[in-house]
Amino acid sequence: MSSARRNPLNAAAMHGALILYTLIALFPVFVILINSFKERRAIFREPLALPDGESFSLIGYQTVLKQGDFLLYFQNSMIVTVGSLFFILLFGAMAAYALSEYRFRGSLLMGLYLALGIMIPIRIGTVAILEMMVATGLVNTLWALILVYTAQGLPLAVFILSEFMRQVSDDLKNAGRIDGLSEYTIFFRLVLPLVRPAMATVAVFNMIPIWNDLWFPLILAPSEETKTLTLGSQVFIGQFVTDWNAVLSALSMAILPVLVLYVIFSRQLIRGITSGAVK
């Protein structure tokens, strides 16, 4: 271990910096959380005060649960996020494997083409996407969102995963081939477990933007049955009057599922890192 790690002064300074950063990062979340439990006047009078006996109120949560079908919105967001992540990881990993493992005509061009999407924001194509969805009858379905988010996430996924897959030992894949494993078995059983940390990274990178997106749900799936949580919360934000209790409560509740997903993926991330280190 380096002497910088052992020095208590350095350790204190390092932890101080980390704690400070944590506080700054968590502060907005904290303010949202405490204010979601206060009544309207208390929110504006003392935004930073903790809810006490007098100002405590669950009115926001009650409004949220009464207004619209929030459980359905939750479900929609969850389906769209998990579905998109599934397809991004599946297709991204498969494309990355093909690019890194097989020599074929135009593989370099194909790789560049797939990576091009990193530089071009998908929202530029919104009108065309909408036209396509109308033509295929996918407007106001969750599939429309899953397809768009999958397309949006694939370039980065292919880019990151193919880099990691190049590092998987050729000998291991060849051993599988000599033992009679099919290319699919080699991919799913040998290669994928070894790039699990990279998969978790890709999942975390893609998860938050998809969960928080307002643009595509608003344009492609604004119907009551397909509203996502972010879109659903917008009913409380009006041009002249905003129901802050409800908005804050809805936001607080929206944090939870994505937090759970994050914990699941980040654990994979850490496990991957340590399993490599202690090998």
Next chain:
Amino acid sequence: MTALTLASVNKSFGKTHVLKDIDLEVQDGEFVVFVGPSGCGKSTLLRVIAGLEDASSGDIVIGGARVNETPPSKRGIAMVFQSYALYPHLNVRGNMALALRQEGRPKAEIAQRIDRAAGMLNLKAYLDRYPSELSGGQRQRVAIGRAIVREPKLFLFDEPLSNLDAALRMNTRLEIANLHRQLGASMVYVTHDQTEAMTLADKIVVLRDGRVEQIGSPMALYNDPANRFVAGFLGAPSMNFFPEDLVAGGTHRTLGVRPEDLFLSEDGALAARVRHVEQLGGDTNVIADVSGHQITARLFGQHAIDPGQEVRFGFEPRRVYRFDAEGARLH
């Protein structure tokens, strides 16, 4: 019966011609070693035999059947890799059983074969461990065990000892030699280490730039090298080369003398200034300078020679090899 026949095998990657007209026969039970400097195509040749690369032209015949279009798993081969290539998600037993399960062998037979291989390799205590819980030497033994249980027509080894430290390398080398004797199996072994080649092989194939330079038993190659490359590649320390006019004058041939064939002599032909002395106890290696050419002499026993000293080396004329300007051997 021949275990393996290669008939004018060629391999190109795009415009690079990696293997050039390789012809080779491996008899049943023979231990054949491919040796050569890195980039000579020996590993590619092994991968072509295994079916991991397709030959661009030529025939590959294993156990009497042409296998050019046969996938690796159906060729009747087993391969041991330099990096062990154990399946990280399976324990030792699972690693050994996988290929047999893929072939659809009955459970009892799988268990019995694993038991036998584990007994041979002293792995019985580790059958339930995972590769990450094993040392390098144990991992390599598991990799060898995984090959043995398949009872292949042909074993392929791809530099299996390169990742082991020196002491372990020696032990594992002995173990592989023992296995070969016990199993009586045909083996093809790739290495860049001439000591491994000399100690293990029944037959050595020396490769350079994708071409076979010479094929023969270790002693045949050592005593009767076809050219300067083979003469210099086999033997450690390697053969000394110097122009003939250092001793005779008037010719442009190159002479080669093995370090152990040089001896100290008052009226020796080579006047040398000692540059460095390696005392190995049993032997003494003297590295000396003969009119600008570095000469290594391997003297038996211990000698009190110091750097800077002037000495004369002699050699017997019948121990001298002659090569022309292109490196071909002259008789």
